[in-house]
Amino acid sequence: MIPPVEAPRGRGYRRPMAGWWRRNPYFFWYMVREVTAVGVAVYALVLLAGVVCLARGEPAWNGWLAAMRSPVSIALHLLLLAGMVCHAWSWFDIMPKTMPMLFVGGKRVEASTITRAGWVVAVVAAIALYVVARMLRP
């Protein structure tokens, strides 16, 4: 148990936090990473819309596909793709931080190795998905 503070909260001058994320490039990129999570959520909704349309039958599905092919949609997709890559990159970067120490053959596994492994899996999975998608095309 951490003892509660009895006296007035510490002595000293407290500097304001407003605009903290602009003070250091590291914080700026952290905020960008957080925003890309919104992008991920947006894309999940787009896909959900697609699934709902699929369930409603062929006209609805074709309507959704047409919407996806529109120039606005392509632009949005490119933006979201950039966000997703950024998100994945920052996620793989922080992934080693979430894991306990790994030892392989008595040697400590470096954080960079874990990050690279993450990327390898992601790329392989993406390629596999694409190949399967192509194979299943009617």
Place this chain on the structure above:
Amino acid sequence: MLPLETFKADVAIVGAGGAGLRAAIAAAELDPSLTVALVSKVYPMRSHTVAAEGGSAGVVQAHDSLQQHFDDTVTGGDWLCEQDVVDYFVAQCTPEMIQLEHWGCPWSRKEDGHVNVRAFGGMKIERTWFAADKTGFHILHTLFQTSLKYPSIRRFDEHFAVDLVVDEGRCRGVVALDIASGRFVLIEAGAVVIATGGAGRVFRENTNGGIVTGDGMSLAYRHGVPLRDMEFMQYHPTCMPGTGLLFTEACRGEGGLLTNKDGYRYLQDYGLGPPDPWPRKKAMELGPRDRLSQAFWHEDRKGRTVQTPHGSAVNLDLRHLGAKKLRERLPLICELAEEFLGIDPANSPIPVRPAVHYTMGGILVDGRTASPLPGLYAAGECSSVGIHGANRLGSNSLAELSVFGRVAGEEAARFARTARRGDNAALATQAGDAIALATAMVRRTDGTERLAALRREMAQSMEDGCGIFRTGPEMQATCDKLAELRERYARVRLDDVSTAWNTEWLNAIELGYQLEVAQAIAHSALAREESRGAHQRLDGFTQRDDVRFLKHTLAHRDGANAPKIGYGDVTITRSPPGTRAYGAAGEHAEAALGAAK
């Protein structure tokens, strides 16, 4: 004028480094009903124990023995040790190291899980426990974090001790300044332990942190307690030129070499050879610190040292250890060399020179850490309990903190339990006087001296006169200089006249402590007309003189005058004074001794 704040404790401890924390824990364990006030001018984890690197001694190996640890220590101390105290010390080292392990200290281990030990200068057999190359750091944090278990320990962090209070011939407490607020507090106690560390900062180049200014030594000294064996200042042979930062002895324990500008292992010319086989205990680079520092001095005189922007140096060559072993065993060294000097020890040798590192002498105490002033105890580097003599062996100091920290805590607790208390009026008056004296410095408007100037002159003079090799005239010049500085000190003018977080004021009070301790050092050195251990003279007194000087120097304060120098007997039990032989001579001596048995 605000009323004086008072705190009633049973035991007051000044200094929260290894010894102070160990004392606090010991007192709290002996009697949890006692209040232990732990007063420190810095947060405990900043104490200079944190910088100790190499290790702490404790006999563990089957082929080692207490007798051998005793012999190494007494020989290393050039027979100026209190041999009965050394006997007690060596027997307590290992249990204390085990205690630290039980409290969580992350000692480096062998594959089988037992604690690992390594070789250290001046020691015949490996008995130095170590935690990578951050042993002091780990010991300090272990002790600090363990101390948090005891609710009876009340810490006064960032409280600067300005005086002791003494009444009816007994030490009755401490007057301290709360640095952040500028308010004073009288901590009244049944017994006081001083554990404030050494005084290396009185010298120009030193390994010490800024806080190592002899505060507690001066506090005791000002109340009539003599400072013993102050002339013995240890130079550590391998320090960074300029800053004086330490490159641990463990570098040499791991097999590091010292070469001069010609790449020659010069130590073989100074009675420490032959150079091979290497590594070999008590030979060459694993000889005792005083011998290595003296060898540097001679090489420098011969013009065989390397020149750096911060003075001459020799090479500490660790290249043959290889990058892997360097990163694993000596990571701190690699970091220091790279950041300050742009050197990778795996590729280039590191320039090193001796710098002041440790204060062998200190507050006179007996084997139970009691000073001649009843109720006042001292432990750690600030004390002279009698184990280091004229030269300390590496890894005996960290062990000292635990062994005698515990003794001091227990003895102080026992004394406090039976000490008669009451009549605080006298104490309050004394406290008021101490506060007025301290505050006068800040209020002074007609001063003419700049603090930094006095400090620099003191430090330079101590290096000149009380260096590795000393002569009468040079020591006398330093004594004269210190007298002049003490006089000018009364005219210091501070830029900062505030009371809260006025570190210039604190530095000024520290300078006052330092000047008095420096005088004790210089006058003790001048009076010792022989060469022994870390006190080496070039002016006719180049040999050890057991007839006249097999005794301890005692420096007694004499107000504004120079200290009065007296002498005390050395307790010799089992080991009569012999020759300190290292290298081949040492091996011959040991072989002869073995054959004689």
Place this chain on the structure above:
Amino acid sequence: MTVEPRHIEIEVLRYRPGTDAEPVWQSFRVPFLDDTSVLEGLQAIKDDQDGSLSFRWSCRMAICGSCGMMIDGVPRLACHTFLREFFPGKVRVAPLDHLPIERDLVVSAEDFVRKLEGITPWLVPREARTLAQGEHLQTPRQLEQFRQYAGCINCMLCYAACPQYGLDPEFIGPGLMALIHRYNEDSRDGARAERMELINAEQGVWSCTAVGYCSVVCPKHVDPANAVNQNKVNGALDWVKQRVGLKGASK
């Protein structure tokens, strides 16, 4: 051999309570060599130009943790940051972010120390052991499990780096989470359960949003971000264990 010093401008954020309504920048010029640290620059100011500049320091070798400051907007140890890095530009030195300023470059460590006292930061042995039984056995591999987290020098750079701590000082913070983790991972310790409550609290790991800057600035490579985020998994598992009725950790 003497080397001629160059000169550099050091701009310091001053604050004198009672005199200054708010912190104010003040400029100084100091001489320096290649191996002159920012700390030595500040000492030169204090010794020869303005004795009223207050800052903490001691060991000069990045082990005592006293001299943490914002140097050009980045939390660093002044003794281990060198003026040569900034020359010929100026270097701005300010007190550590997110902590209240007591005076000049001195910040309040009260919150940190108070929390430190409350996290059971000592070894609670799994079973009693007498001194006569000797040391616990611990292999180098077991030591490796927690050694890095035990290297924290309490310099608080990670607190200056953590915006979550800045926004909500109730958060235990990266350094102390690393210390909690140090004890949990020590094979000799048995108090994981006691510490789980702290870990799983709102002001425990759940205030952390994995910014990760703490580990970037840590001068001792303790990797507090790892300590915190590993424990999110531990905390979550413990929560599940309790819901499922298994003997969970925290009460």
